[in-house]
Amino acid sequence: MKKIDVTEAIFTIKKEKNLSWEAIADAVGMTDVWITSACLGMNSCTAEVAEKLVAFLGLPAEAKSALMEYPTKTWDQAIPQDPLIYRLYEVVGVYGPTLKEVIQEKFGDGIMSAIDFSMKVEKEENPKGDRVILTLNGKFLPYKSW
Numbered sequence: 001m002k003k004i005d006v007t008e009a010i011f012t013i014k015k016e017k018n019l020s021w022e023a024i025a026d027a028v029g030m031t032d033v034w035i036t037s038a039c040l041g042m043n044s045c046t047a048e049v050a051e052k053l054v055a056f057l058g059l060p061a062e063a064k065s066a067l068m069e070y071p072t073k074t075w076d077q078a079i080p081q082d083p084l085i086y087r088l089y090e091v092v093g094v095y096g097p098t099l100k101e102v103i104q105e106k107f108g109d110g111i112m113s114a115i116d117f118s119m120k121v122e123k124e125e126n127p128k129g130d131r132v133i134l135t136l137n138g139k140f141l142p143y144k145s146w
Contacts, residue, residue: 003041006059006066010039013057028052033119044070103140112138 001009014024025035028049035053037043045053050067053059080086103112116139124131 001060001062001066003066003069003071006063007039007041009059009063010057013059017057019057024053024056027056031118031120033121038067042071042073044068107140108142110140110142112136113141114138 013019014021021032021036021039024039025032028035029052030038030049034043038045038049039053045067047064047068050064053067054061054064079089104110118137120133120135120137122133122135124133
């Protein structure tokens, strides 16, 4: 099986069993954001996590090796049309330079790692409309001079 085949199978099973990403994550001992990313093919599972995922979802045995393959982390470079993804691009487009300035003022010349990284999505109920809270937690990596 290829990664895309496994992703398609996961979406089919998730819909048939009426599962949430949180339920899948709990079953395999990972966070909902990370397991979703792995199921979409953007992260690789350890053998243990892949085995648990295959067993929990009832995936074919050959899905395990596809889940363990190292991903090629590329995406379409065109501006996405999906409104939610587009709005995240908008946030980075509008606030990216601001975030860069503030991070570099506080930490120095460097970047936030997306390798040593975690992310959390939370919901805050609010009478003016529920709020989405995204927490991005990345290690600061200073640039080196040589």
